[in-house]
Amino acid sequence: MGLLSFLFAASARSQVDFQQVEYSPRATDFKFVAAPDAKRVVLNIYDSGAGGRLLKSKKMKLDKLSQQWKVRVKGNLAGTFYTINVLKDGKWYGETPGVFAQAVGINGQRGAIISLDDTDPVGWNVDKRPALASPSDLVIYEMHHRDFSVSPTSSIKNKGKFLALTEPRAISHLTTLGINAVHILPSFDYASVDESQLEKPQYNWGYDPLNYNVPEGSYSTDPADPKCRINEFKQMVQALHKAGIRVILDVVYNHTFDIEGSAFQRTWPDYYYRKTADGQYSNGSGCGNETASDKAWMRKFIIESVKYWANEYHIDGFRFDLMAVHDIETMNLVRKELDKIDPSIFIYGEGWSAGSCAYPEDKLAFKANVTEMPCIAAFSDEIRDALRGPWNDDSQGAFIVGLKDNEESLKYGIAGCIDHPQIDMTKVNYSKKAWAKEPQQAIAYVSCHDDMCLVDRLKASKKGITEAELIRLDLLAQTAVFTSQGIPFMLSGEEMLRTKQGVHNSYNSPDAINQLDWDNLKRYPQVFNYYKGLISMRRNHPAFRLGSADLVRKHLEFLPTSDCLVAFRINGSPKGDTWKNITVVLNSADHPQSVSIPQGKYTVVCCDGIINENGIETIETDQIEVDPQTAIIMWNVE
Numbered sequence: 001m002g003l004l005s006f007l008f009a010a011s012a013r014s015q016v017d018f019q020q021v022e023y024s025p026r027a028t029d030f031k032f033v034a035a036p037d038a039k040r041v042v043l044n045i046y047d048s049g050a051g052g053r054l055l056k057s058k059k060m061k062l063d064k065l066s067q068q069w070k071v072r073v074k075g076n077l078a079g080t081f082y083t084i085n086v087l088k089d090g091k092w093y094g095e096t097p098g099v100f101a102q103a104v105g106i107n108g109q110r111g112a113i114i115s116l117d118d119t120d121p122v123g124w125n126v127d128k129r130p131a132l133a134s135p136s137d138l139v140i141y142e143m144h145h146r147d148f149s150v151s152p153t154s155s156i157k158n159k160g161k162f163l164a165l166t167e168p169r170a171i172s173h174l175t176t177l178g179i180n181a182v183h184i185l186p187s188f189d190y191a192s193v194d195e196s197q198l199e200k201p202q203y204n205w206g207y208d209p210l211n212y213n214v215p216e217g218s219y220s221t222d223p224a225d226p227k228c229r230i231n232e233f234k235q236m237v238q239a240l241h242k243a244g245i246r247v248i249l250d251v252v253y254n255h256t257f258d259i260e261g262s263a264f265q266r267t268w269p270d271y272y273y274r275k276t277a278d279g280q281y282s283n284g285s286g287c288g289n290e291t292a293s294d295k296a297w298m299r300k301f302i303i304e305s306v307k308y309w310a311n312e313y314h315i316d317g318f319r320f321d322l323m324a325v326h327d328i329e330t331m332n333l334v335r336k337e338l339d340k341i342d343p344s345i346f347i348y349g350e351g352w353s354a355g356s357c358a359y360p361e362d363k364l365a366f367k368a369n370v371t372e373m374p375c376i377a378a379f380s381d382e383i384r385d386a387l388r389g390p391w392n393d394d395s396q397g398a399f400i401v402g403l404k405d406n407e408e409s410l411k412y413g414i415a416g417c418i419d420h421p422q423i424d425m426t427k428v429n430y431s432k433k434a435w436a437k438e439p440q441q442a443i444a445y446v447s448c449h450d451d452m453c454l455v456d457r458l459k460a461s462k463k464g465i466t467e468a469e470l471i472r473l474d475l476l477a478q479t480a481v482f483t484s485q486g487i488p489f490m491l492s493g494e495e496m497l498r499t500k501q502g503v504h505n506s507y508n509s510p511d512a513i514n515q516l517d518w519d520n521l522k523r524y525p526q527v528f529n530y531y532k533g534l535i536s537m538r539r540n541h542p543a544f545r546l547g548s549a550d551l552v553r554k555h556l557e558f559l560p561t562s563d564c565l566v567a568f569r570i571n572g573s574p575k576g577d578t579w580k581n582i583t584v585v586l587n588s589a590d591h592p593q594s595v596s597i598p599q600g601k602y603t604v605v606c607c608d609g610i611i612n613e614n615g616i617e618t619i620e621t622d623q624i625e626v627d628p629q630t631a632i633i634m635w636n637v638e
């Protein structure tokens with residue numbers, strides 16, 4: 001890599017204001033945001049990402065205008081590593097690569113001096129986001145790199161690695177299933193897996209952020225090579241994009257792994273965290289700390305970080321962990337800045353926190369405040385818990401195990417959490433007021449990485465459930481999700497009837513608990529085929545994804561039903577759908593139930609756990625009887 005290409009690298013890539021390491025073969029300029037009232041800030045240069053030799057130390061100088069500490073180091077630093085150390089109030093806060101390291105050594109303790117140009121796979125310059133006309137067209141598949149590929153049954157070579165998602169086995173599984181977006185669990189550099197001990201069994205979801213702007217080392221084939229993880233992450237994005245699959249990153253700006261060791265604390269002590277009135281660290285994340293998005297540099301950090309992932313890694317969407325720890329203004333600014341890059345970049349998050357935050361609730365990005373955040377979505381715990389039961393009691397079931405009084409919450413979820421004249425909000429489980437202005441602001445789901453997976457929840461909430469019954473109820477639950485006007489979201493492995501052996505919080509459970517058993521595809525082909533059928537039907541029929549609250553109110557009509565029964569029609573052929581008056585009936589009772597429908601001739605496309613878009617049978621009736629624990633979907637031929 002010669003001088004010219006480094007210079008071009010600097011000019012072609014979008015600049016990050018926050019922290020810069022500007023390399024040239026003659027000298028490197030370091031610019032870091034650090035405490036303006038620090039007594040000293042020292043830069044260290046090492047020959048290795050861990051251990052090794054200290055090559056030199058330099059005092060940095062504060063540039064008051066840019067609020068950055070700066071120093072120029074002469075000589076060719078390519079291939080070396082750096083840290084800074086801040087002295088404030090008589091205390092050295094400890095070495096850190098800074099808050100915005102773009103490349104790091106093993107275990108993320110030191111920044112690395114590389115050219116990002118060296119990390120681009122062949123053809124990266126022509127990599128493109130798969131087309132997306134509307135966010136309501138998304139079908140999201142939430143996955144963990146290790147869960148997905150680590151089992152010997154996966155036939156995937158790069159087990160637990162970013163590269164797994166470049167292999168034909170993985171890609172063809174996803175494209176056959178029909179999803180068009182993967183939501184990857186935290187894939188930035190996190191703290192809890194020791195990257196120097198990968199021969200030992202280690203597992204973590206990754207909600208313990210270390211370096212927010214570098215891929216995680218343990219998912220690369222060589223965590224000691226700073227370029228490797230960046231290159232392999234990009235190869236993954238490129239392969240998924242070629243297959244028409246978008247990549248959504250799970251981002252966890254609301255807290256850090258710890259306070260003392262974090263780059264935030266080590267560069268600007270106490271600035272980035274919220275404190276309570278009595279001076280304690282606030283803990284709205286439930287993880288011991290909470291960041292302060294309302295403060296100028298923290299807000300800027302979040303915005304620059306998502307922009308960096310969108311520009312440098314071509315990321316297509318962001319899922320904000322505990323979004324309600326962040327303030328509304330920050331979230332709207334994130335939206336505004338990403339719109340400038342590509343308005344199809346999707347943003348959603350958990351519209352709750354895990355404890356009370358040291359900031360006014362009405363200014364935080366809670367689900368109830370989604371109306372103030374256009375084009376940002378939140379998870380609907382209403383539909384999730386209406387289907388499977390409450391989050392705080394695994395043994396308690398709901399609609400799918402045949403318990404009544406969940407129908408209204410389910411209907412609310414099916415309508416996409418918007419105001420709908422037929423939904424009685426006084427009977428909805430968690431919200432007394434519709435919180436979504438548009439249906440694509442609601443994520444419809446029945447399970448995610450948190451809590452039990454669907455199979456385990458069914459076993460826990462219905463004593464003595466048989467395997468046949470479990471499959472029926474599993475398919476029934478997902479029928480509600482994939483026919484919802486919200487954005488459907490599924491946990492990876494549900495299509496293989498995954499189990500986590502009853503483990504509720506499997507964040508650091510061994511592979512034996514978390515891994516998918518790919519042999520289940522042979523054991524339960526009807527499950528995969530049904531999921532595939534649901535997704536295909538949704539993607540082929542725009543009536544299931546109207547994408548506008550007005551259209552939902554105009555076309556979606558709920559039919560009168562009894563307990564444990566929800567039925568709706570999508571009247572007419574909205575958005576040019578080739579089917580007319582699509583009718584969906586969900587019966588969770590252990591006996592057949594009937595629904596009155598307008599007299600007509602109908603083609604049944606889903607019944608008794610089978611989906612066939614070409615039609616299973618055609619019937620002429622004004623009454624439809626639905627078998628126990630199943631769904632029927634049909635449409636009006638005449």
Ligand code: CA
Pocket residue numbers: 107108189190191192193195210216217218
């Ligand atoms: Ca790591």
